Amino acid sequence: MTVEKLRLIVEELPPELHSKVRSAKIRGNDLRLVTGIDDLASLAKHIHGVYQAPLVTMHATDDRAAEDCFKLYVVLSPRGMDAFVTIIAALEPRSQRFVSLTPQINEADWYEREVQDMFGLEAIGHPDPRPLVLYDDWPQGEHPLRKDFPLDRRPPRIKGEYSFTKVEGEGVYEIPVGPVHAGVIEPGHFRFSVAGEPIINLEVRLGYVHKGIEKISESTPYWRGIHLAERISGDNSVAHSTAYCQTVEALASAEVPERAEYIRTVMLELERIYNLIGDISGIALDTAFSVGAANGYLLRERALNLNECLTGSRLLRSVNVIGGVRKDLSANDREKTLSALVRLKLEFEDLVDLMVTSTSLLDRVETTGKLSTEMAVRLNVVGPVARASGVDRDVRRDHPYAAYDRLNFLVPRGAAGDVNARTRVKIDEVRESFSLIDQALDGMPSGPIRTVVENIPAGEMAMSLVESPRGELVHWILAGRERPYRHKIRDASFCNWLAMEEAVLGNIVPDFPLINKSFNLSYSGNDL
Amino acid sequence: MIVEVLQTILLVAIAPLITGIIRKVKAYLQSRTGPSVLQPYRDLRKLFSKGSVVSKDASWVFSITPYVCMSAILVAALLVPVVYARAFGFVGDLIVLIYLLSMMRFFMSLSALDTGSAFGGMGSSREMYISSIVEPTMLLSIFAMALVAGTTSLGDIADGVATNGWDLVAPTLLLAAAAFFIATLAENARVPFDNPATHLELTMIHEAMLLEYSGKQLALMEISSMTKLIIFLAILSNVFFPWGIATDLTVLSLAGGLLAFLMKVLVLAVLIAVIESAMAKMRLFRLPNILTVAFILSLLAVMSFYILGAT
Amino acid sequence: MFKFLKLGVLKKGVQTKPYPQEPAVPYGAFIGLPVVDGAACDRCSHCVSACPVQAISLTEEGVEISTARCIFCGDCAEVCPKAIKMSREFELAATSKEDLRMVYRHG
Structure with a gap:
């Protein structure tokens, strides 16, 4: 077909x-x-x-x-x-x-x-040929992903300068923010051009947490690559490791047992739940709605405790292995999960009730940070951000993987594209995730949880897409003998950062942290 | 004389405790235990023992501002009745008080611009923007009480209102108190105007002006802010609702005055904590809406005095 | 209007616990520090090659694990279920580099 x-x-x-x-x-x-x-x-x-x-x-x-x-x-x-x-x-x-x-x-x-x-x-003919990853003090002619650039090479640093887009006008001045921020968050540089409070232009400059993962991957055997994949963006461990494992399994044309696929689905949805609840609480925190934020983070902690109960790791590390999953879910685990989810669902509805009935919060989030549908399509924005701007795309439905083709779920969408729409989409996604976990636990077949994968043919290409809590992420591998010849990773944040530059236009500076939080992009996933 | 000096020292000494109580109540409302109420004292002690780092672009304004603020606030503390209904009235009256606070704000704004950092500049401009409406509100609302008592000396107003048994349901008093309460929230960087516990430098108003300070200077600025809060609470409790304050120097009435003061300030602190937990911070350009409401209330308070007359 | 009270502290109470006065017990099969049974080890060094960060080494005295390098992935326990178990130990802060080496003696 x-x-x-x-x-x-x-x-x-x-x-x-x-x-x-x-x-x-x-x-x-x-x-x-x-x-x-x-x-x-x-x-x-x-x-x-x-x-x-x-x-x-x-x-x-x-x-x-x-x-x-x-x-x-x-x-x-x-x-x-x-x-x-x-x-x-x-x-x-x-x-x-x-x-x-x-x-x-x-x-x-x-x-x-x-x-x-x-x-x-x-x-x-590229409209903006400035360097993206390499910094101003990197010498010319040194290109890290070339095969003749050894992994441990440290080029000498030179003097250089990066030119930001300048905006000229009456009363326009530049505000540089970061990479050292006043709170403990990831490093990234934002260059605002403002006239008083309204933002005229924003330029985002990242790359401060570049770890060279694609290069390291070329010298890492396949079975060890999982640990590397989990640490690309710490809170999307399962999504990245699932994508990596699925890519390697596709290279070897291996069939993962059905039970393992169901367990992977449960893990992916658990990850989605704790991430999205954290996002929703973050919106309350950034508008100084402290009771909503405190209750939200309490819920997130319960979700993390559930993760710890099931897998031994709060952030769901060491869950996947190539060929399946590492640990099985016993009947006892299933009971614990179902009862924890019941409680989580009730408390989540309380949190949503608290947040949507707070008029002061609604006043802050409506019409803030609007991203139009045309801009979302033009920049190929992914994830809840895209769905809140009317783009209908979800990898779980469009390119099913794990057990998603056997489960029923809706893909929530919004139309307004503002902070409010994104928060509503995330709230609906959490509800869908609860339902998905219930279905997966109910329909889980018995059987083995892993299969042996050997014989990864050199020269073969494969890729896998997974819908992480932030959006669609891709792992693409061109196989070498025992390690990848080229491993291309694209986290969801890579697509969405440019959309931030569009969404803040016309808003005032104090609304920027709120817009940033509603996108909730990963600096580490972007930089690799 | 001794009592007046002692009451000023009491005011400055319990200022961090009031801040600690507000944080504790906010913590409980967020379902967490929170730090102890004595934590601000420990924070100040830690700051005093640290060295400070000063930007090399800063001028003398940056260095003297903590001392200017501290002295302004100490003089202001002398003017406010705490336990006994007389303060150092010969030093100044309510107009001097308001302008001492303005001097403090002026120097803080200048010092924030001094280091050349963008956040300091934004903090200064936002602070000026809010204070342009808050200052007349404060002035008018205390002025309404001054009209009632016939004098502008704060101690005398407290004495006058307490001994004359002013009717609690008088519109002048309630309108002026409401306006002054909103002004208290705005001047002391409380939600919905500003979030005192935020880490987001782009949203800060008051905190942004303190970002560049460290060590002893930061400790002095923090004490000034905390004392400013308790001065406002003391004015609210003793100028607007002075019942319980000691009007003579007997031990019994002083003890009663102390108890009344502590209770009133505690109630106000809890009220501020509850209001801060109930709502989110408002959008910057919507703040004049609520500030203008406060201004109108204070205007109505003054007008109602003239229309209804003093009973 | 009072939802922040009704759905907040009035419904839930205080949710925080005084740690470290009250110990924090991890849930379930928490993956903490690996512990080696020195007597059961037959020095095959499969664990050394399984570790992705070279945190395990075999020395004269026994098996040495560096808690500074360990990423708590559990690969060593998977490769050697006989001698290595993942404990629930997570309070690993140390004030000297020496304390970051755990040595499990042979026999």
């Missing part, structure tokens, strides 16, 4: 593009088209436009040892089918330039800037 639709995509290509496709292969639900570098932009634009396919990821690999060139991979996800289109284009030998996709596909913006920094390639 899916294979037919993918074949149709190739057949329906207009003749001038059809001739440019050098090969078309289908593996699983992934259509791989190989084309030349000059035709990459037009082919990607065609599929992006005609099939309304958002960009899932775009990255490069360094194949100079084997094929004397760099390669670019563009992955798109056509609407309405559980399938992907991967376009692979090799750059000219010894060339480092390619035509930028950003003028046609706006969401490729940061992906191309990352490719420029990490591989030293040049995207011709």
